[in-house]
Every structure is written in C-alpha cells, then in structure tokens.
Amino acid sequence: MKKQITVLIADDHSLMRQGLKQILELESDIKVIGQASNGEEAIHMTLEYKPDVVLLDINMPSMNGIEALRRLKDMGADSKIVMLTIHDDREYLYETLNIGADGYVLKDADSETLIKAIRDVYKGKSFIQPSLATYLAKEYKAANGDSNKSSVKDVLTRREYEVLTLVAEGLNNKEIAERLYISEKTVKNHVSNIFRKINVNDRIQAAIYAYKNNIKKL
Template sequence: MAAIKIMITDDHSMIREGLKNLLELDGDIKVIAEAENGQECLDKLSTVKPDVLLLDINMPVMNGLEVLAALKERRIRVKVLVLTVHNEVEYLMKAVDIGVDGYVLKDSESAELKKAIFAVASGENYIQPSLIPALNSKMIEKNDDEARIDELTRREIEVLKLLSVGMYNKEIAERLDISERTVKNHVSNIFKKLEVTDRTQAAVFAIRNNLVKI
C-alpha cells in the first residue's frame, strides 16, 4: 500500500518537525510539504497534492478556519484534518459547519492522530471521541435556536437586532417609524419566542446566532 501523503500547516517549526518525525516513523505516512501560515498553505496546494492536510487553527496571515473556507470556496480537493490546542466546542462547530473531515487535539496520543489520518484518508470523518458529547449538545442547542429564529417575524428580527446593540424602545420606534407601544409588544413577543426574560439574554441570543456583529 502506498504511503499516505501529508502536508503540515502550523506556524511553529518545532511542531512541524516533531510531527514529521513522528508520522514518518512506520513508513506508512509521508510528509510531502509544510507551510507556516494559511496563505503559504493555499499557495503550496497549487503545486503539491497531499492526501491529507494537517491544519492548525491559530496562525498568522490566515488562520485555519479561513483556510478551510477558502478550500471549499475554491473547490480544492484535499481531506482536511484540523490538529489544534482548541478544545472549545465553538471552534469545532465552525470547522464542522464549513466542512472539515477530521478534528483532533494536539494533546492526543500519536496512535489517535494516526488513526484519524487513516480514517480521513479513506473518506471517513473523524472527530476525537472526547469532543463528541460537547459537539452533540451544541448541535441540539443550535437546532433549538434555529427553530426559535424561524418563529420570529421579519419585524421582530429588526427589533431584536436594534435592542441587541443597546437601543431603547423609544429609539427603536423612531428608527422603524412605529409607535413605542408597538415596539413594546414586539419585545414582549421576542422574549416569549426566544424563551428569555430580559434584553441582555435576547442580545446574547442574537450575538450567538450571528444576527448582530460585535
């Protein structure tokens, strides 16, 4: 069986060197290219064709999630395995949303990393098992949020966005050219539909679901 061709993208040269030595030990994996930032990674992928791209998230110039999005946008066919220190489920969620093939933490055992590489190279998805409960919980939460957003009317979403950036009912009324009483009714309906009790909770919901940018 031919060795799996790997490209390592990480801004720390010692990590790249360590991974290369570790992965090439048994002869079933071959590191064919390295990059120290996201832009260099994309540039090199125009000339080298790895089976699997090992991708860090925190990097200068262009981070791993931006690289992942660019790969999908440009339809560059390469399996991507994120290898990161980030165990926060938000990073994993973003990577999954964009379309990552695998996600493993840097503190994993080498056996787990190799298992992930073989799985991804063969067309499977691989999420480190210890991360799956948090991911499932977050996916349920996301689905619940989407269902609540679907319940809001177009006007209620407008009001939610404005109250989330700190506007008072009177200011919202003036902005939307409606009465303050109407705004109050909209806010009451928003609280009910989102299952929140105050403006701060509503704002957190809006920010979490990218309805407003901070």
C-alpha cells in the same frame, strides 16, 4: 508497493511541524510532502502539491486555519483536512466541521489518535476525538433545535439502542463488546444496523443523532 498517504503540515510553530513530521514518518504508509507556516502558504501548497491529507492548525498568523479551510473548500480542493487545535479552541469545533473539515484533533492527543485520524479521513471517513463528541452534539442541538424523540425506540431494538448510547460515549467496538459481554463481531453488526436505521454514515453522526434525540442509557 502500497501507496503512501501524502500529508501537508500547516502550523506556525517550527518545532511542532518537525515533531509531527518525525512522528508521522515512523509509519510506512504516511509521507510528509510539505510544511506551511501560515494559512496562505497552506492554501498555496495544498493546490500545488495536492496532498491526500492536510493537518491544519487553527491559530496561525497572516490567515488562520478556519479561513484557510473555508477558502480551500470554496476552491474545490480534493485534499482531506484535519484541524489541529488546543483545548481553548473547542468553540471552533462545530464551526470547522460545518465548513467541511474532515477531522478535528487536539494537539495534546497521542500519536495513535492523530495517525488514526489521518488514515480514517484518507479512507473517506470523518474523525473526531471521542472526548469531543458530547460537545459537538450539544452545539448541533443548540443550532438545530430538538427533533422528534418518540420514534427512536420504535426504530431500534433494545440492544441497538444500548449500543448507540455507548457509541455516543465515544467507545469503540472492542470496548462496547467488553461492556456488554458480547463479541466484537456482534457489536460491529449492531453498529451497521444502527447506521442504516437512523440514516447516518459514521460514529460522529451517530453520536450527534444520539444527543439530538436525547438517547440515554436504559
């Protein structure tokens, strides 16, 4: 039998926790093993139950999600952590990812986005909603300054450069294939080559690279 992804939900609103639990347990490969109502409970239950993934709300009483995230990372917890928040908390995006969050999902996201986030971080990938990629990249650029822009076009082919601009827009492989009138397999090969050439591991890092290097449509 295929192993289920165990999930701990940490949110101070009971209705939100119950709603998330019902949505997630419709998936055969996901099982909710605990619910916490504040940051301190989230830490205790994460260390006790060792869930594969923790859904961690940022705004909670007693201890907020950012402090809970920081302490879990300091304690060496192995669980992958996906931050849950509302639009008004977007200023925390860069901070939480810098601390070590594995994913960042807005509470108004559809269920498919949340489920993909859980599955992706479980597999060792990072996840951030494409709509937030631009914001993250701008924060990264402000914090780290400009980098050398002259070598980007020398590293990538014209087509790879074009694909990278669309990755930075948040498009998936299928959408890029449709936009460029090429096969999805070809896009996948281009993305793999891009990752290797610019030395990144996932689409979030590629989007950051694109904005940091001022990569724009040709």
